[in-house]
Amino acid sequence: MLTTLAVENYRSLRSVVLPLGRLTVVTGANGTGKSSLYRALRLLADASRNGAIAALAREGGLRSTLWAGPETVGRSVREGRHPVQGVARTKPVSLQLGFGGDEFGYAVDFGLPTPHETQFNLDPEVKRESVWTGPVFKPASLLADRHGTRVLTRDETGAWAGEPDTIRPTDSMLSEFADPRRAPELLVVRERIRSWRFYDHFRTDISAPARESRIGTRTPVLGHDGGDVAAALQTIRESQYADALDEAVDHAFPGSRIDVVNADGRFDLRLHQHGLLRPLAAAELSDGTLRYLLWIAALLTPRAPELLVLNEPETSLHPDLLPPLAELIAQAARNTQLVVVSHSAPLIEALEKVAGELATVALVKEFGETTVLGQGRLDRPSWHWPKR
Structure with a gap:
C-alpha cells in the first residue's frame, strides 16, 4: 500500500506531501489543485510506460506544467506588506513526482534538456530516478539509482553491480532495466505502478x-x-x-x-x-x-488493481445515488487501495458512515500555491527527495 504521495513544482503543487490510507478522499473548493493532484498520479503511472514525456507534451510541455510562482514567498508577502515579485532563480528547473509505500518507494525528477542541436529541445529529460526499500528515501536503502544517463542496480549480494549502464535521457529505467534476474525489484515496482487504474468522467x-x-x-x-x-x-x-x-x-x-x-x-x-x-x-x-x-x-x-483512482465520481448523479455509490467505494476498498478526488460533501459524509478507514485530505490555495488544510511543516509525512 502507498503511504505517501509527494509532488513538487507541478502546476499549483509547489511542494505537497500527502499521507495516503486504504481509502483516501481528496477534497477542496474548485481551483485548489484537486485535478492537478489527479494528473500528477497519472504522470507517475505514465512514467512506468515511458509515456510521461508525451503526457507532459499534451499539457503544453514541461514549461507549461511547472509551478508558475516564485521560488519562495517571503513573510512580508504573506502578511500583505509587499506584492509577489519574481526573483532570480537559484535552483535548476525541476518537476518531481514520487511515492513511498510499505515495501518500496520511487521518485523521478524531470528537468530541461541540455542545449544541443535538435528540433526536440523542449522534451524534458529525466535527471534523477530512484527506487528504494521502505517508505522514506535513504541512500543506504537504494535498490536502483539513475543520475542523468547512468543507471546503477544492485546485484544479488546487495552490492552495486559493476559499471553503470547508460539510458536515453527521455526514457525511464522502470521500462528499460526491469529484469526478473538482473533487477527484480524494478520489475516489481514497474508492474505495480502499471496496474494502477484511473477513471475520470464517463x-x-x-x-x-x-x-x-x-x-x-x-x-x-x-x-x-x-x-x-x-x-x-x-x-x-x-x-x-x-x-x-x-x-x-x-x-x-x-x-x-x-x-x-x-x-x-x-x-x-x-x-x-x-x-x-x-x-x-x-x-x-x-x-x-x-x-x-x-x-x-x-x-x-x-x-x-494495486491502486484505483476516481476523479469526481459524483458527477451527474442524483443525491439519492451517492449513498449507494459510497457503499460501492467502501466495498472496493476492501480489495484495493483507493484515492477519490471529490468536492461533494454528501458523498464524503456517506463515505464516513460506511467506510471503516477513511483518510480525508482537504486542499486549499494560498498565493497560488496548493497546501493541505491544517498541515504544518511538522505534520507532513516524512519525505526526502533524491538530489541531482
Whole structure:
C-alpha cells in the first residue's frame, strides 16, 4: 500500500506531501489543485510506460506544467506588506513526482534538456530516478539509482553491480532495466505502478460508447470509455461478486435488476424496473442511471488493481445515488487501495458512515500555491527527495 504521495513544482503543487490510507478522499473548493493532484498520479503511472514525456507534451510541455510562482514567498508577502515579485532563480528547473509505500518507494525528477542541436529541445529529460526499500528515501536503502544517463542496480549480494549502464535521457529505467534476474525489484515496482487504474468522467451522452452494443468478451477490467460495460457487468455476474452486483442495483433503484442480452455475440445491457412492462436498453437510460451502472462495473472488478483512482465520481448523479455509490467505494476498498478526488460533501459524509478507514485530505490555495488544510511543516509525512 502507498503511504505517501509527494509532488513538487507541478502546476499549483509547489511542494505537497500527502499521507495516503486504504481509502483516501481528496477534497477542496474548485481551483485548489484537486485535478492537478489527479494528473500528477497519472504522470507517475505514465512514467512506468515511458509515456510521461508525451503526457507532459499534451499539457503544453514541461514549461507549461511547472509551478508558475516564485521560488519562495517571503513573510512580508504573506502578511500583505509587499506584492509577489519574481526573483532570480537559484535552483535548476525541476518537476518531481514520487511515492513511498510499505515495501518500496520511487521518485523521478524531470528537468530541461541540455542545449544541443535538435528540433526536440523542449522534451524534458529525466535527471534523477530512484527506487528504494521502505517508505522514506535513504541512500543506504537504494535498490536502483539513475543520475542523468547512468543507471546503477544492485546485484544479488546487495552490492552495486559493476559499471553503470547508460539510458536515453527521455526514457525511464522502470521500462528499460526491469529484469526478473538482473533487477527484480524494478520489475516489481514497474508492474505495480502499471496496474494502477484511473477513471475520470464517463461519457453518457446520446453517442456515448456505453450506449452501443458490442461484441462481448470476458472483461474483468472496465475500459476507460465504458464501451464494454455490458461485457464487464456480465463478467461480474459470472464471478464471486454476482450478489454484490444485484445488491448495488437494487439499493440504487429499488426493485430493479439488470440483464445482459447476447444477440449473436453482441452484448446489450437491459435494466428491468418495477412498474415497467419492458426493460430499458442502454440507449434509453438517463445519464445518471447509466453513469451509476458504469461505476458498478468499475468498482466491482474481479481483477483488483494495486491502486484505483476516481476523479469526481459524483458527477451527474442524483443525491439519492451517492449513498449507494459510497457503499460501492467502501466495498472496493476492501480489495484495493483507493484515492477519490471529490468536492461533494454528501458523498464524503456517506463515505464516513460506511467506510471503516477513511483518510480525508482537504486542499486549499494560498498565493497560488496548493497546501493541505491544517498541515504544518511538522505534520507532513516524512519525505526526502533524491538530489541531482
